[in-house]
Amino acid sequence: MTLALGCIADDYTGASDLANTLTRAGLRTVQTIGVPADDLALPEVDAVVVSLKSRSIEAGLAVSRSRAAETWLRGRGARHVLFKICSTFDSTDAGNIGPVMDALRADCGEAVVLVTPAFPETGRTVYQGNLFVGAVPLNESPLKDHPLNPMHDSNLVRVLARQSNTQIGLVDLATVTRGAEAVRARLAELAGKGIGAAIIDAVFDRDLETIGLVAAEHRLSVGASGIGLGLARALVSTGSVKAAAISDAGAPVGGPAACLAGSCSQATLQQIANAERIMPVLHLDPDRIIARADEVQRALDWAAPRLADGPVLIASSSTPDQVAALQARHGRDAAGHAIEQAMADIAESLVKSGVRRLIVAGGETSGAVVDRLKIPGFLVGVEIAAGVPVLRAVGAASDMLLALKSGNFGGAEFFSDALRLMR
Numbered sequence: 001m002t003l004a005l006g007c008i009a010d011d012y013t014g015a016s017d018l019a020n021t022l023t024r025a026g027l028r029t030v031q032t033i034g035v036p037a038d039d040l041a042l043p044e045v046d047a048v049v050v051s052l053k054s055r056s057i058e059a060g061l062a063v064s065r066s067r068a069a070e071t072w073l074r075g076r077g078a079r080h081v082l083f084k085i086c087s088t089f090d091s092t093d094a095g096n097i098g099p100v101m102d103a104l105r106a107d108c109g110e111a112v113v114l115v116t117p118a119f120p121e122t123g124r125t126v127y128q129g130n131l132f133v134g135a136v137p138l139n140e141s142p143l144k145d146h147p148l149n150p151m152h153d154s155n156l157v158r159v160l161a162r163q164s165n166t167q168i169g170l171v172d173l174a175t176v177t178r179g180a181e182a183v184r185a186r187l188a189e190l191a192g193k194g195i196g197a198a199i200i201d202a203v204f205d206r207d208l209e210t211i212g213l214v215a216a217e218h219r220l221s222v223g224a225s226g227i228g229l230g231l232a233r234a235l236v237s238t239g240s241v242k243a244a245a246i247s248d249a250g251a252p253v254g255g256p257a258a259c260l261a262g263s264c265s266q267a268t269l270q271q272i273a274n275a276e277r278i279m280p281v282l283h284l285d286p287d288r289i290i291a292r293a294d295e296v297q298r299a300l301d302w303a304a305p306r307l308a309d310g311p312v313l314i315a316s317s318s319t320p321d322q323v324a325a326l327q328a329r330h331g332r333d334a335a336g337h338a339i340e341q342a343m344a345d346i347a348e349s350l351v352k353s354g355v356r357r358l359i360v361a362g363g364e365t366s367g368a369v370v371d372r373l374k375i376p377g378f379l380v381g382v383e384i385a386a387g388v389p390v391l392r393a394v395g396a397a398s399d400m401l402l403a404l405k406s407g408n409f410g411g412a413e414f415f416s417d418a419l420r421l422m423r
């Protein structure tokens with residue numbers, strides 16, 4: 001198998017978002033958790049997104065992990081590698097976008113790297129090198145107060161120049177609007193001046209298509225899901241990839257189904273209330289979990305006789321008042337961690353006992369469950385709700401389908417919506 005596109009994402013949720021975007025654009029896409037083992041057996045796919053957690057770690061470490069991911073992707077034939085960053089360009093001046101870009105550029109010998117976090121459909125646009133978040137420049141957006149990576153400069157040519165060892169140029173909107181040939185000419189001009197990377201403006205969706213066409217001719221690009229979309233459309237429109245129907249990721253696996261909810265978001269609380277009408281629901285006692293009482297075993301004993309009859313839901317979720325009271329008693333992190341690990345314990349035992357369809361509500365909760373199940377990657381399927389696709393485990397001990405939902409995602413009937421698509 002030869003990959004048409006390899007991607008390295010600097011965080012997990014960004015990777016999921018990109019993998020979902022590529023899938024919707026017609027690329028058969030696997031998202032891996034970390035750099036996969038050399039012997040990971042992949043299904044026939046067009047793109048792999050390697051999820052790292054490298055956004056806010058020390059730059060040297062981010063570089064070495066990204067290089068390992070690049071080696072893996074190039075080893076599977078990826079001609080183009082996209083380094084996927086946040087659409088708000090999250091990084092400090094010491095931070096990681098520049099150093100990773102420089103290292104990957106050196107590895108593949110790219111003359112000029114195209115860089116853009118633009119994704120107009122989500123309100124991220126770049127004009128004259130300045131990133132806008134909705135109607136305001138980045139440095140006036142809430143990102144100015146980000147706890148890890150506060151962004152005080154909206155001019156990405158300057159931001160990237162402070163992190164990179166190459167000079168940074170600009171491909172402006174006027175050039176992008178004139179089309180792919182004009183962009184190629186501008187890049188050649190920048191390369192002639194020894195400039196190694198360029199921020200490229202994009203304000204409209206169609207700009208991403210022009211950018212994607214040119215980027216696909218290069219070895220490396222840097223950006224968010226927007227440039228991923230542009231690349232995917234270019235690969236399909238030039239015939240490098242035959243647009244695939246998404247459905248094979250969701251082919252039935254059969255076997256019992258279980259839902260786990262650790263999110264306490266308003267949306268999830270409503271979804272649990274609605275699920276009570278269609279399946280048995282067990283509400284865990286969070287105090288008993290933290291006290292290490294036998295709450296996990298109680299849940300498993302409760303689920304065992306019911307699973308043969310249909311799906312079940314096990315929830316730790318409670319209302320904001322109850323969450324605040326529990327956190328006051330035990331500390332926020334200790335409470336959160338203990339409950340996440342209990343959910344992972346439950347998931348592990350359920351899968352051991354034959355559950356093959358697992359729906360998890362809550363971002364951190366999902367992370368704990370996936371880590372525990374040691375699933376190396378996922379083939380991305382159809383969307384259950386915006387941003388929440390059906391996932392088929394790849395390289396795991398058993399064939400299974402999962403849905404991993406951030407707290408606020410999904411409609412009021414999310415659990416039944418998911419079960420309908422996960423047979």
Ligand code: ADP
Nearest residue numbers: 262263316318336339340362363364365406407
């Ligand atoms: P979301 O996607 O809604 O943010 P997460 O799973 O990321 O959901 O975060 C929810 C956090 O709340 C987790 O750390 C989870 O363990 C914790 N938690 C779950 N149930 C309770 C509860 N009843 N009281 C306090 N914390 C809880």
